[in-house]
Amino acid sequence: MTPAEVKRARARRGDGQLLHAELLDAAERLLIETGDPDRVSVRAIADAAGVSPPSIYLHFPDKETLLFAVSARQFAAIDARLERSAEGIADPAEALRARGRAYVCFGLERPEHYRILLMGKATNKPESFDPEQIPGSSAFTNFVAAVQRAIDAGALRADLDPVVTAIGFWATFHGITSLLIAIPDFPWPEVDRLVDHACETQLRGLRP
Amino acid sequence: MTPAEVKRARARRGDGQLLHAELLDAAERLLIETGDPDRVSVRAIADAAGVSPPSIYLHFPDKETLLFAVSARQFAAIDARLERSAEGIADPAEALRARGRAYVCFGLERPEHYRILLMGKATNKPESFDPEQIPGSSAFTNFVAAVQRAIDAGALRADLDPVVTAIGFWATFHGITSLLIAIPDFPWPEVDRLVDHACETQLRGLRP
């Protein structure tokens, strides 16, 4: 393993929850640095945070819950990113395009997080996984709303189901993102060409 | 682990290669039955094939190569499946639609294989991974050819790049397949609705 990290100073009494956030940071950092979820072990996380492995169990019941908490933070981040990307774009069709581009960028910037969030085993998620409550749902809800606005504005056909249409967009951009991550050695064209093609095809295919 | 399998009779002299295929079968069976790649260990494969773990090393240099061989058979199978699905369909646009549907069905019928093939880590593939040589490439090549025929027939715009367009189709159907596999608990609409919507949107978006 890597040479032992600097030992972390013990938190003051009453500040025990500080380590909670530091463990999440450490796990996130490890995931990005190693690029390999298999190397994000309880021991490695503890080492990266400068504490001993058992300390983790003061803050998380088990490893799975910790990793899911890391994922949840990312879901919240993707929502923020998509909303920001569409800010100030008046044309609702162009706003959808911006979200699509932002989605692919987001995923490719954090391939290992993306892998855990959306390409991993369902068993990686806690049993209480409730799609209606996780932060990522607000990203989806916001996206459905964006599709609805495009329909209302006449940019997309009025007979479209906004949920199915939103999932169609999602599947398209998730498809690009996840294929690029899963098969990096494939002779892909430039990412921009793929994303532009996908945006164009979706918008043409859905317009009145 | 499961109760030990019936012990396999030793192959006759000269028939050593029989176990090669039996190990691939056993690994494939395990993958489907357990639905969990983590449980497809060398020991479990050997047990399922009715031999001892070291026997595997008479036929494969390591576990990774064995699992890749399992995947390669699946790539060959998907090619055959897609070609068969489009057989006898004269309209090239409808043929593309048939391939899309068949693709999603294929993936959902074998979620664990699909996961390893197209949602797994790149490191699961041997170092000599050459996209031009693996069986899956012929599936892709055949699909590009199908897109080209649709362009030639005037069903898709003449200014489209057939490779980018094929990848666009692939990403769309891969997106649906992989999201359904990765997040089974999400409140998805019926698969057929998603696939129909995606087919319709692609064909509308690409037609002249």
Place this chain on the structure above:
DNA sequence: TGTACATCAGTGAACGCGCGTTCACTGATGTAC
């Protein structure tokens, strides 16, 4: 102001486990003479 003590953050050592792989071997069988 001093001190005993409860509380709290965190630890060191160990647990049992299953993993991929190696090594020296066994015993059946086809072949050469």
Place this chain on the structure above:
DNA sequence: TGTACATCAGTGAACGCGCGTTCACTGATGTAC
């Protein structure tokens, strides 16, 4: 036709490893009196 032997398929036991988790503990620090 009989037999010695090389070859071949497959084995049993063990290797070292890293894993997630548990348990009894330590020692600093805030608080009550």
